Amino acid sequence: MSELETLRAAIRDELDGLWNDLDTARRGALNGQWSMQCDFLVDRIKNLTALVGxxxxxxxxxxxxxxxxxxxxxxxxxxxxxxxxxxxxxTRERIDADRQRGARSTH
Incomplete structure (x- = not known):
């Protein structure tokens, strides 16, 4: 793997982590939707996405x-x-159906 390919792979890996962090930050936001942390993460996502797509x-x-x-x-x-x-x-329908089945089996 060339140096450029290694760098691109590292950026893509960081982007994966930032998207995950954004999801976590949204769930932890005071209003459950958005926070300054979310804005910070989106800025980082945009900066790296501009480099690798x-x-x-x-x-x-x-x-x-x-x-x-x-x-x-x-x-x-x-x-x-x-x-x-x-x-x-x-996918959402499957997840919700699995949750309902799980909730019924614990009662």
Whole structure:
């Protein structure tokens, strides 16, 4: 792997972590939606995304896709980053069904 490829891989790895951190920061925000920490993370995501392009949507936490945050970040950067929202909806349905089955089995 060349030095450039190694650097790009490191940036992509950092982006994966930042998207995960953004999801965690949103869940921990006082209002449960957004905080200054979220703004800070989005700025870092934008800076790195400008260097290597969008993180694949299937690597992003579901709530960030469902709430359009992933899409908004890329729109603000002027980048095309389409998301298969039908796949996202089916995934959410499976998760919710699994939770319901789990809740019924514990009662």
């Amino acid at each position: 969008p993180t694949p949507w299937h690597s992003i936490e579901l709530p960030l896709l469902e709430d359009g945050i992933y899409q908004r970040v890329h729109t603000e950067l002027g980048m095309d980053a389409p998301v298969d929202m039908e796949h996202v909806a089916r």
